[in-house]
Amino acid sequence: MKVCRSGGERMIDEFRLRILTESAKYDVSCSSSGSARSNTKNGLGNASFHGICHSFTPDGRCVSLLKILLTNDCVYHCRYCPNRAGEDVSRAIATPDEICELTVAFYKRNYIEGLFLSSAVYLTPDTTMDLLLLTVKKLRTEYAFNGYIHLKGIPHADPALVREAAKYADRMSYNVELPSEASLKLLAPQKTKESLLLPMRTLREETKANREDRSRRKARILPAGQTTQMIVGASPETDGQIMRLSEALYRKMGLKRVYYSAYLPVVRDSLLPDRGAGLLREHRLYQADWLLRFYGFTAEEIAPLDENLPEEYDPKCAWALRNPDFFPVEINRADLEALLRVPGIGNKGAYRILRARKYGNLSFEDLKKMRVVLKRAKHFITCCGKFYGAKDENQIKTLLALQDSGTEQLTFFGDAESGMSVLTGQL
Template identity: 55%
Template sequence: MDWDRIQQKLHILSDAAKYDVSCSSSGSRRANQSGGIGNGAVCGICHTWSADGRCVSLLKILMTNRCIYDCAYCVNAASREAERAILTPEEIADVTIAFYRRNYIEGLFLSSGVYRSPDYTTELLIRTARILRDEKKFNGYIYMKSIPGTSAQLIRELGRYVDRLSVNIELPSAPSLRLLAPQKTKENILVPMGHIRQGILERREEKKHHKKAPSFVPAGQTTQLIVGATPDSDRTILRLSQALYDKVELKRVYYSAYVPAVTGPNLPAIAKPPLLREHRLYQADWLLRFYQFKADEILTDEAPDFDLDLDPKACWALRHPEFFPVEVNRASYHALLRVPGIGVTSARRICAARRQAFLSYDTLRRLGIGLKRAQYFITCKGKYYGATTDPVRIRQLLLAWPSARRGDHSPGRRRTGPVSR
């Protein structure tokens, strides 16, 4: 293998892939097999922070940045002047194995421009995955992008080899697609998602009867939405996310602040990416997935965009003074999850501890409850410990705390979940 030529291609294609944020730790249980190498079950795979705090790595590249589509926001658009390259399936497999043996990576995250056609591009992705699995005996994590418009048969075949698939929606509404990506349609994005979901459900049913039934996208499917490239409201984006979680059982929705790397007549003229808005979306997404909130509760017609000064959960609490304060010794688990400062773990601790005895304020402190925030929304044995019950004053007090205590962080640091509870 000509490593100098490969290195040149890698430099081009890894740089072209940097705007894709659809990375997460592995949900796969693909263990190593006799005679093989790699293991997707031991650790999370991707260039991100895993749920237990580890930083994990992967080879994140495009197969090619040649693309027949001309999306206005994309650095790899067909009309854009850029240095182009393509790696063959054999080259990608060889590089992946070489990097894995040197302990540079723990898996592969492979995306691609639409080369010739969606089906042709997917056939190349399948060939890459087949070489890694069948010829190289690679049992590590493989995450690939499903190309919008790909046929159901090819999606089913690709899903047999990979741990996770992603079909990127990118723009949250049909008018936005027509404006910035006219060659893409809502249907050719959502239909592949439906095929993946159906394949997952079928394989789940097969597993009930045959434990050794082959896997199909065991770590689930994800998507990515660009934030700030169009005038779509935060509510529009969040409602779409909830619909995807409900209808196609997505594992994750990733939000990517629009990076003004290219210019165009239909693109917004912004000085820097809206990273804090992206962070608020991640926080709200967390509320959808783990805190039993609905999108229409978090944002309304009257307030369709996030308050950038305060996290979404605190904003909801301040808009609903009739719900508070809740008595921690009697409130349901669902009600406790609505309290700012009380997360999933804290709510479970409270429910477990109060089976033994009534909880005091000091007991809550010993349980690690975030009382700096929660004190304004709870009572303990009937006593209220907050300085005020006025929502306007509570907001002022919450904003008076340093940003890290309010759930904010430096906009330059990307996270996949909220800091606040």
């Protein structure tokens, strides 16, 4: 196997750039979408191309990032990965200066606003982490780059290197990869639960101490926090188990986001399914994740331990259908927690209702103006005692499923916000 290295020039050549950006595309912990739409002849844009991805800053801005691996030459053998050791793929490695030059050049041309830097495990975890650290340190101190940097952590690397790297990055992420220790052992045997969770804990403690240390006016470390990614559908864990793991990661590790990546069979392996997990499952997990983070739901409420999320409707509708005794909720009296449980009332909508209610009772027309998705909400609410929803449970189920599949006709209660919910997380 030939590994392509730098020929001495400072700017990376196109061949290695292609290998290193293409190899990075399977990591979704930067917020890239899973779209498969590529450019057409004479068309504009390409949603499936590698190289540039998107992320969201703590203040909600969407930024474009150069997404690249330092190297795809790996000594580990994760069974689902096209870069695993022994796989017959082109290998390349970039130098820290090449990554820095490229980032700065792209930034100056306004192609990107930051860098998403990851790496395969090159020779040893410490060698790799050292190279990553050198790259981000150079970028900040020699190249004076103040743009956004998302850096992947390498499992089993020396914690001192990880702590040092955190000083230069805005965000770091350790991918938990698989939802259970047993699956990790089977499919990514060199990675252990401890090698992924311990650095997360270290980084959490570092950022906490940094935040509390006001005496020495230290620069903030990891201002955009930590994220992680797990592959869904490569192993037998249910959505119920996955949600419980995510809940624990948010609670114990203070993660900003958990990203879910539907398994794609990009390499052949006897221990892996032949078919991908499908984007609908990934989508439902993201919806459930919003319920965990912004709607006050627990993992236990979202999905029973041994079950997957239903495909027909979103997890908030599914919860509402399982809990008919909770409804209808009276819009003019319900507290915030109850409003957040109504399908079709997003968290923004719930706050709007609370504010508007101070000036008088609200009607269905008022709710419509507040962009509440009435075609869903109407089955679960009353306004001054009035109810306009379907009374029959089966009819509600059918209507909700139709709405979710996007095949229903527009109605009086139709609302642009329902179409936006996938983007905004308003459920």
